[in-house]
Amino acid sequence: MSESMPGKYDDPWLLALKIQELAEIGSHEFEPPRIIMDVLRSREFSVVDHCMGIPTAFRAEKVIGSGKPVVAFLAEYDALTGIGHACGHNLIASAAVFSGIRAAENVKDGRIIVIGTPR
Numbered sequence: 001m002s003e004s005m006p007g008k009y010d011d012p013w014l015l016a017l018k019i020q021e022l023a024e025i026g027s028h029e030f031e032p033p034r035i036i037m038d039v040l041r042s043r044e045f046s047v048v049d050h051c052m053g054i055p056t057a058f059r060a061e062k063v064i065g066s067g068k069p070v071v072a073f074l075a076e077y078d079a080l081t082g083i084g085h086a087c088g089h090n091l092i093a094s095a096a097v098f099s100g101i102r103a104a105e106n107v108k109d110g111r112i113i114v115i116g117t118p119r
Contacts (some may be wrong), residue, residue, distance in 0.1 A: 009039050012098040019077050019090035026078035026119025029056050030089075033116045034088050036075060036097055040114060051116070058116035060100070065109035072113040073100045 009015040019032045037047045037058050045060040075096035076089040085091075093116075100114040 007042070009035060010042075012094045015039065016090045016094035019093055020085045023079035023084040024077075025081050028057060029078045029118055032077040032093065033058050033118070036077065036093060036114075036116060039097060040100070043104065045100075045104070045112075045114065054118060056116070056118035060114040060116075062104045062112045063099075063110075064104060064107055064112070066113040068109060070111040070113065071103060072115055073097070073103075074115050074117050078116050078119045091094065 011019060015035070018035060021040055022029075022031050024031060025054040033049075036050060037060065040060040041047055043062070045062045047060045049058050051057040051059040075093040077093040078087075078089055079085050080087055097114055098100055100112050103110070104112040
């Protein structure tokens with residue numbers, strides 16, 4: 001059963017803590033991007049999984065009005081072997097996701113993109 005039901009991770013801190021708990025290492029981080037993609041889909045972003053043929057990458061986009069200007073946020077979510085998220089990627093991912101969401105909620109024209117960048 002999916003843990004990322006709508007609304008479960010609507011708070012940046014809860015999302016960051018969940019990614020920290022999962023602590024999946026680079027190129028093996030499958031659960032964090034799945035959860036993030038579900039959060040973005042619930043906010044009406046169109047999402048492409050396996051972006052550029054990379055199994056743990058994604059690209060989410062929301063077009064408002066004319067679609068210009070374009071703003072992108074990069075979400076890293078990989079952990080380090082043996083020490084987890086000492087690198088802070090759980091925080092980077094959550095900040096990128098919710099910055100993209102808030103930007104999309106507050107612009108009249110633009111294309112907001114959130115890119116899941118594994119390892």
